Amino acid sequence: MNFDPRFSGRKFASVGTRPIRPDGVDKVTGRARYGADFNMAGQLVGRVLRSPHAHAKIRKIDTSKAEALAGVKAVITAADLPDLTDGDAAMYDILDNCMARTKALYDGHAVAAVAAIDAHTARQALKLIVVDYEVLPHVTDVDEAMQHHAPLINDAIFTEGLEEKPVKASNVTKRSQFGHGDVHQGFGHADFIVERSFKTEQTHQGYIEPHACVANVSTDGTADLWVCTQGHFVYRQHCAQLLGMEASKLRVTSSEIGGGFGGKTHVWAEPVALALSRKAGRPVKLVMTRDEVFRASGPTSATSIDVKIGARKDGTITAAEATLRYTSGPYAGTWAEIGAMTAFACYRLDNVKTVGFEVLVNRPKTAAYRAPSAPMAAFAVESTVDELAKELGMDPVEFRIRNAAQEGTRSSYGPVYGPIGIGPTLEAVKNHAHMKAPLKANQGRGMACGFWFNFGGQTCTDLNIGMDGSVSLAVGTVDVGGSRASLSLVAAEELGIAYEQVKAIVADTSSLGYNDMTDGSRGTFSSSMATISAARNAIKILRERAAQMWDISVDDVVWEQGHAVAKGEKHGNLGKLSLKEIAAQSGKTGGPIAGHSELVADGAGVSFATHICDVEVDPETGSTRVIRYTVVQDAGKAVHPTYVEGQYQGGAAQGIGWALNEEYIYGKDGRLQNAGFLDYRIPVCSDLPMIDTQILEIPNPNHPYGVRGVGETSIVPPLAAIANAVSNAAGVRMTHIPMSPPRILAAIEAEREG
Amino acid sequence: MVEVTLWGALGQVAGGRSKVEVEAKDIRELFRKLAEQYPGLEPWIDRGIAVAIDGTIYRDTWSKELPPGAEIFLLPRLAGG
Numbered sequence: 001m002n003f004d005p006r007f008s009g010r011k012f013a014s015v016g017t018r019p020i021r022p023d024g025v026d027k028v029t030g031r032a033r034y035g036a037d038f039n040m041a042g043q044l045v046g047r048v049l050r051s052p053h054a055h056a057k058i059r060k061i062d063t064s065k066a067e068a069l070a071g072v073k074a075v076i077t078a079a080d081l082p083d084l085t086d087g088d089a090a091m092y093d094i095l096d097n098c099m100a101r102t103k104a105l106y107d108g109h110a111v112a113a114v115a116a117i118d119a120h121t122a123r124q125a126l127k128l129i130v131v132d133y134e135v136l137p138h139v140t141d142v143d144e145a146m147q148h149h150a151p152l153i154n155d156a157i158f159t160e161g162l163e164e165k166p167v168k169a170s171n172v173t174k175r176s177q178f179g180h181g182d183v184h185q186g187f188g189h190a191d192f193i194v195e196r197s198f199k200t201e202q203t204h205q206g207y208i209e210p211h212a213c214v215a216n217v218s219t220d221g222t223a224d225l226w227v228c229t230q231g232h233f234v235y236r237q238h239c240a241q242l243l244g245m246e247a248s249k250l251r252v253t254s255s256e257i258g259g260g261f262g263g264k265t266h267v268w269a270e271p272v273a274l275a276l277s278r279k280a281g282r283p284v285k286l287v288m289t290r291d292e293v294f295r296a297s298g299p300t301s302a303t304s305i306d307v308k309i310g311a312r313k314d315g316t317i318t319a320a321e322a323t324l325r326y327t328s329g330p331y332a333g334t335w336a337e338i339g340a341m342t343a344f345a346c347y348r349l350d351n352v353k354t355v356g357f358e359v360l361v362n363r364p365k366t367a368a369y370r371a372p373s374a375p376m377a378a379f380a381v382e383s384t385v386d387e388l389a390k391e392l393g394m395d396p397v398e399f400r401i402r403n404a405a406q407e408g409t410r411s412s413y414g415p416v417y418g419p420i421g422i423g424p425t426l427e428a429v430k431n432h433a434h435m436k437a438p439l440k441a442n443q444g445r446g447m448a449c450g451f452w453f454n455f456g457g458q459t460c461t462d463l464n465i466g467m468d469g470s471v472s473l474a475v476g477t478v479d480v481g482g483s484r485a486s487l488s489l490v491a492a493e494e495l496g497i498a499y500e501q502v503k504a505i506v507a508d509t510s511s512l513g514y515n516d517m518t519d520g521s522r523g524t525f526s527s528s529m530a531t532i533s534a535a536r537n538a539i540k541i542l543r544e545r546a547a548q549m550w551d552i553s554v555d556d557v558v559w560e561q562g563h564a565v566a567k568g569e570k571h572g573n574l575g576k577l578s579l580k581e582i583a584a585q586s587g588k589t590g591g592p593i594a595g596h597s598e599l600v601a602d603g604a605g606v607s608f609a610t611h612i613c614d615v616e617v618d619p620e621t622g623s624t625r626v627i628r629y630t631v632v633q634d635a636g637k638a639v640h641p642t643y644v645e646g647q648y649q650g651g652a653a654q655g656i657g658w659a660l661n662e663e664y665i666y667g668k669d670g671r672l673q674n675a676g677f678l679d680y681r682i683p684v685c686s687d688l689p690m691i692d693t694q695i696l697e698i699p700n701p702n703h704p705y706g707v708r709g710v711g712e713t714s715i716v717p718p719l720a721a722i723a724n725a726v727s728n729a730a731g732v733r734m735t736h737i738p739m740s741p742p743r744i745l746a747a748i749e750a751e752r753e754g
Numbered sequence: 755m756v757e758v759t760l761w762g763a764l765g766q767v768a769g770g771r772s773k774v775e776v777e778a779k780d781i782r783e784l785f786r787k788l789a790e791q792y793p794g795l796e797p798w799i800d801r802g803i804a805v806a807i808d809g810t811i812y813r814d815t816w817s818k819e820l821p822p823g824a825e826i827f828l829l830p831r832l833a834g835g
Contacts, residue, residue: 090801161762161766162766163770175762175763176830177761177762177763178761205835261835265835334832338830338833341830341832368834371834372833372834372835413761414761414829415809415810415825415829416808416809416825418809454834455834457814458814519835520832520833520834520835600813602813602814602815603810603812604811
């Protein structure tokens with residue numbers, strides 16, 4: 001396929017406007033169907049039995065009494081999900097996480113499941129399953145898990161990435177290193193060095209809609225799965241592989257999604273629902289409770305990070321170094337690796353080194369959470385940068401501007417940057433009215449920068465033109481933030497028609513070619529690229545049909561503002577043919593008109609943001625209130641500015657919760673103590689200020705419209721921006737997230753006591 | 755011949771090298787030659803590696819050409835949220 005993705009600098013008619021999203025009315029009226037809103041005739045209720053232990057050997061599971069209970073149609077254990085992964089370690093981990101095999105590895109790990117005629121019977125059946133556990137020592141803290149005497153979670157793990165191959169098993173699955181130059185030499189040239197250690201606690205994405213699916217396996221081996229997910233094609237691949245099915249025989253339809261943020265990029269209960277349906281011979285609906293979502297779906301890593309940065313008196317950073325330790329739950333992950341790549345990505349550094357350690361703990365398998373791993377790294381680095389600026393006597397914004405990465409800078413993770421927006425976001429913050437507003441007693445202001453890579457990936461789109469001139473756009477990227485509206489704008493732009501003429505849908509896995517997950521901020525970036533390509537293919541056909549209708553050469557037909565136009569003096573009397581007029585005659589000129597596109601959207605273009613935050617800290621209680629918040633971020637090109645602003649505000653809101661309140665709290669027994677929204681408190685409206693936004697547009701050279709991903713970067717700076725604000729308000733450096741009232745109070749009292 | 759920079763963990767399985775030279779015209783050939791020269795890299799390649807060519811990161815495009823003199827980095831194939 002010939003498609004030129006380069007930025008063209010064109011002027012836009014539709015892109016950049018703010019029409020109402022097509023799914024909005026259904027969502028606010030309750031008509032939209034989410035994961036749990038789908039039902040099938042004869043469906044059973046699925047329920048999962050979960051380990052009450054953080055770490056335990058499973059000696060035996062007796063399901064006989066549950067199977068004998070009237071109304072129970074299927075009971076499964078790991079034996080019903082045999083290992084078909086053929087040595088694929090990553091898939092085996094997914095399988096083991098869906099249903100524990102030999103050991104329960106965390107509080108909430110699934111060990112058995114039932115399908116019954118109703119929820120009451122299913123719950124009764126779970127109580128009748130007898131599991132003989134041998135409880136093992138456990139470890140949930142990242143630093144403790146790295147100690148030599150720590151309980152070993154997987155004795156087949158030998159640390160990768162070490163210079164010498166280890167001879168002893170370890171809870172550290174991998175060591176990763178990035179950087180360039182010579183940090184030792186760089187620190188030698190520094191006049192000031194700040195070195196600090198930080199911790200962040202584990203958080204959950206906190207999506208409002210729990211995981212839910214309906215699975216229906218037929219006797220002929222075909223199956224349907226209706227599910228709430230960020231990537232139904234990936235779910236199909238994983239479920240089919242785990243159940244030994246051909247992917248083409250499993251049709252997956254994605255429901256509307258009530259939040260994902262990375263947490264719905266992994267399969268959890270879906271293979272279990274399919275296995276139950278296969279055994280019962282009936283559809284099975286499986287909906288996680290909130291308790292299950294917290295205990296057994298993927299939260300982010302808890303971390304322990306050391307940062308050291310040195311600078312000359314003139315404010316130039318001479319060296320920067322970080323050691324990052326991230327939990328990955330009981331399975332191997334790449335979370336510290338990402339933290340190590342993003343930590344110093346905002347800065348122009350001659351000498352930089354980061355080392356990441358992936359650490360196993362008896363907590364649920366870690367999942368992505370919006371720019372996974374970057375917020376914690378940014379918290380540690382941006383806190384240290386702020387302290388260093390203070391040591392130097394420099395304004396923190398000026399210090400960052402002096403050291404900001406630019407086009408041509410070698411990134412801390414290796415490649416050289418193209419055009420980037422960190423400098424412009426800092427200049428915008430420097431000149432923002434927020435930075436000049438006065439503060440009162442006990443109030444403090446902080447700012448911080450953040451970076452995210454953004455991805456593209458495999459993308460497929462169909463654009464079908466109806467005989468009435470309306471356009472159906474079928475995309476394979478799940479709409480998690482208004483992308484159907486944005487993609488309709490792109491189709492309208494390219495075809496030169498009104499937004500209202502385009503209807504975008506998310507097609508199921510049997511209706512469209514493979515699409516990667518909606519993650520990595522790729523949804524609008526990659527599907528807009530495929531939509532542009534599909535529209536251009538459709539325009540080629542529209543021109544051919546117009547040429548037929550006029551009986552002239554197609555080379556004499558151009559497409560302008562939604563019309564075929566005959567060019568040249570010899571066709572001067574032909575006027576124009578609208579898309580609608582051409583579509584009306586399509587049956588006579590060759591049949592339906594459509595444009596298709598299959599591509600790999602590479603060159604997503606990195607993204608930067610700078611946030612400003614004002615807080616008020618009560619010195620008597622340690623309670624913090626965010627009183628003003630501003631997000632400045634580069635979007636490349638904001639296709640639908642309202643939804644770009646929504647992404648910015650959403651990232652800031654989640655970051656405020658992460659910074660101030662949210663954390664997984666484990667008891668000494670290794671069990672999660674706060675698996676619910678009463679005790680794990682995400683911010684509600686009354687906890688949040690109005691969040692101001694400023695969109696910058698530094699075009700991505702690798703997209704025709706200049707689009708970059710926007711979904712993730714906005715959660716990177718808040719932890720640090722708020723930590724800097726709280727530290728300025730409280731007069732003491734905060735190094736542990738969340739900065740809950742007891743932690744702030746303890747820090748203030750420790751400072752008072754010297 | 756192109757010079758390829760490896761990230762830290764990958765360098766360890768390529769005999770401790772941070773840079774290697776490979777005769778390859780595109781990403782597919784680069785991966786094949788790397789696996790031949792450094793068998794320890796093969797499982798990493800199977801798991802997924804991204805390739806940065808002059809600053810632009812490619813995750814899946816095996817046919818992408820490696821222009822002479824281009825700066826090439828192998829990077830982890832990252833996950834997003």
